[in-house]
Amino acid sequence: MCLPAQDSPTQHQWSLFYNHLAHDFGCGKGPKQVAHDKIADLVVSKIVTPELTINSDRDTNWLRTLFRRHRKAFSYLQHLMVWSAFIPEMSVGEIIKEVKSKEGATISFSKDNVHLVPNSNEKKRNQWRDLIGKTPIKKARKLRGGGALYAWLYRNDRDWLLAFNRVHQSQSHVRQKKVDWNARDRSLTKQLIRIVERLDTVIDGPRRSKNFLLKQLDDYGSVSKKLNLLPLLSLTVNRYQESVFEFQARRLVMAVIAKSKKGSGMSRWKLMRSASLPKERILPIVDDLLDWVVIGSNIK
Numbered sequence: 001m002c003l004p005a006q007d008s009p010t011q012h013q014w015s016l017f018y019n020h021l022a023h024d025f026g027c028g029k030g031p032k033q034v035a036h037d038k039i040a041d042l043v044v045s046k047i048v049t050p051e052l053t054i055n056s057d058r059d060t061n062w063l064r065t066l067f068r069r070h071r072k073a074f075s076y077l078q079h080l081m082v083w084s085a086f087i088p089e090m091s092v093g094e095i096i097k098e099v100k101s102k103e104g105a106t107i108s109f110s111k112d113n114v115h116l117v118p119n120s121n122e123k124k125r126n127q128w129r130d131l132i133g134k135t136p137i138k139k140a141r142k143l144r145g146g147g148a149l150y151a152w153l154y155r156n157d158r159d160w161l162l163a164f165n166r167v168h169q170s171q172s173h174v175r176q177k178k179v180d181w182n183a184r185d186r187s188l189t190k191q192l193i194r195i196v197e198r199l200d201t202v203i204d205g206p207r208r209s210k211n212f213l214l215k216q217l218d219d220y221g222s223v224s225k226k227l228n229l230l231p232l233l234s235l236t237v238n239r240y241q242e243s244v245f246e247f248q249a250r251r252l253v254m255a256v257i258a259k260s261k262k263g264s265g266m267s268r269w270k271l272m273r274s275a276s277l278p279k280e281r282i283l284p285i286v287d288d289l290l291d292w293v294v295i296g297s298n299i300k
Contacts, residue, residue, distance in 0.1 A: 017099040019032065026137060125153070125160060131149070
């Protein structure tokens with residue numbers, strides 16, 4: 001990131017850059033607005049620093065503000081986080097050059113003239129057309145050669161690339177089938193019940209928390225973010241998630257069964273250690289259950 005001394009881009013240029021970036025990746029809403037939820041889906045997985053955690057409940061979190069009209073400077077880590085999600089193939093120098101190339105006025109391209117822009121890069125354009133004809137834009141950039149092709153066009157033929165992607169993205173939205181959330185809710189709930197029935201036949205294993213159960217479902221990533229659209233699944237997972245009491249009781253039963261098979265008695269503290277139940281964290285009701293097991297089994 002060692003760059004020569006130079007003037008920084010203006011706040012207006014940063015605003016245009018991020019607005020174009022969002023639309024280029026199908027995160028636009030109309031000619032000027034952006035879909036902040038789609039942007040968050042791309043960026044959140046890249047965040048590894050606690051200081052950059054995004055509070056999705058706040059309308060003024062740093063990621064939303066970054067994709068609005070710039071009125072202040074942002075940290076370099078915030079910029080880098082977004083760049084790594086959208087344009088990882090481009091160097092910092094190339095990105096800064098691109099930002100500084102933004103003009104005060106935007107140029108609109110109609111569907112009719114997308115393929116009529118004079119160019120000397122027809123080979124690269126045709127390669128991108130062929131790739132997008134078979135694969136969505138986001139997936140195309142992850143294919144071998146797709147990311148490099150996109151980066152080359154973004155650096156050398158950005159106006160055409162931006163116009164082409166916007167038209168293709170709008171056509172893709174028209175063709176996209178609407179998700180039947182009711183049917184998906186029923187299907188996932190049936191899958192969860194089958195998982196719970198299978199787990200009920202196994203006494204060992206980690207705590208079956210809400211997150212643990214959801215991770216057993218197909219496409220956990222999208223399901224966990226759409227629980228508000230899956231009321232039946234939400235109700236079922238809340239019903240069958242294992243409480244701390246239930247988990248501690250299950251661990252105690254596991255320890256008792258294991259020692260019973262060996263035919264050897266043990267003292268109370270050994271039973272607690274075998275069940276991994278630290279004294280300071282054991283619940284009172286489980287503590288009473290432990291006493292009952294020790295006395296009832298004549299374990300001293």
